[in-house]
Amino acid sequence: MTARRADPPAPQAIPVIDRTVHEPARMAILSVLDAVEDADFTFLETMLGLSKGNLSTHLTRLEEAGLITVTKSFRGRRPLTTAAITDRGRTARTEHWEQLERLRDLMA
Amino acid sequence: MTARRADPPAPQAIPVIDRTVHEPARMAILSVLDAVEDADFTFLETMLGLSKGNLSTHLTRLEEAGLITVTKSFRGRRPLTTAAITDRGRTARTEHWEQLERLRDLMA
DNA sequence: GGCGTATGGTTTGTATTGCAAACCTATTTG
DNA sequence: CAAATAGGTTTGCAATACAAACCATACGCC
Numbered sequence: 001m002t003a004r005r006a007d008p009p010a011p012q013a014i015p016v017i018d019r020t021v022h023e024p025a026r027m028a029i030l031s032v033l034d035a036v037e038d039a040d041f042t043f044l045e046t047m048l049g050l051s052k053g054n055l056s057t058h059l060t061r062l063e064e065a066g067l068i069t070v071t072k073s074f075r076g077r078r079p080l081t082t083a084a085i086t087d088r089g090r091t092a093r094t095e096h097w098e099q100l101e102r103l104r105d106l107m108a
Numbered sequence: 109m110t111a112r113r114a115d116p117p118a119p120q121a122i123p124v125i126d127r128t129v130h131e132p133a134r135m136a137i138l139s140v141l142d143a144v145e146d147a148d149f150t151f152l153e154t155m156l157g158l159s160k161g162n163l164s165t166h167l168t169r170l171e172e173a174g175l176i177t178v179t180k181s182f183r184g185r186r187p188l189t190t191a192a193i194t195d196r197g198r199t200a201r202t203e204h205w206e207q208l209e210r211l212r213d214l215m216a
Numbered sequence: 217g218g219c220g221t222a223t224g225g226t227t228t229g230t231a232t233t234g235c236a237a238a239c240c241t242a243t244t245t246g
Numbered sequence: 247c248a249a250a251t252a253g254g255t256t257t258g259c260a261a262t263a264c265a266a267a268c269c270a271t272a273c274g275c276c
Binding site for chain 4: 217218219221222223224225226227228229230231232233234235236237238239240241242243244245246
């Protein structure tokens with residue numbers, strides 16, 4: 001079948017994808033945080049193989065979106081940054097996957 | 109469980125995501141083309157709700173990546189641009205989904 | 217025929233942003 | 247005390263998604 005002109009009336013266009021969640025590094029961060037209750041900066045850095053700078057900006061972006069919380073404290077005398085997923089983060093993640101599958105099955 | 113320092117040795121880091129496929133508009137284009145054998149420019153434009161300019165650049169990018177072929181001809185006296193997915197495009201798409209699921213199940 | 221509009225795109229300009237290098241502060245080690 | 251290490255943040259840059267502007271041809275119609 002060849003798709004020709006004006007066949008469909010463009011009802012809903014592309015399923016809307018949340019760009020904040022869609023970025024692979026951030027998907028990975030959310031995956032981890034959805035599994036571990038909370039994780040500190042160094043853990044995410046080594047686990048995901050992200051540079052510090054990169055991780056830092058991703059975390060603040062996720063925090064600004066309300067998808068995670070970032071807590072700063074001290075481990076001994078050293079700074080310690082810990083991240084945890086929020087409820088909004090969890091729902092955003094599941095909704096993102098729903099949209100992805102909708103995208104995959106566009107014409108199915 | 110709180111994820112602490114140096115727990116894992118960062119074996120594989122983030123599953124590598126093909127950015128060319130990962131872009132939502134292009135995922136949508138590939139979804140359609142995977143279903144219809146071929147589709148012409150106007151069809152994709154209205155079906156996906158993309159602007160002409162946007163669609164045009166996405167198509168050339170997919171073509172340069174070898175994921176689709178773009179054929180220019182005429183319908184009557186009017187220009188006609190038609191796109192079709194390639195084998196590489198199909199496998200890229202399935203591999204992309206495998207990587208996505210791997211990303212989702214990072215700690216599962 | 218002439219002229220405005222529609223069709224089918226491509227090219228250009230711009231704002232966003234992913235990424236690491238550079239930087240910063242404090243701490244530990246030699 | 248000097249140098250290295252830890253734990254991050256800020257800066258600079260290159261890539262890029264997107265639409266506006268543009269371009270060429272075709273059609274409607276007077």
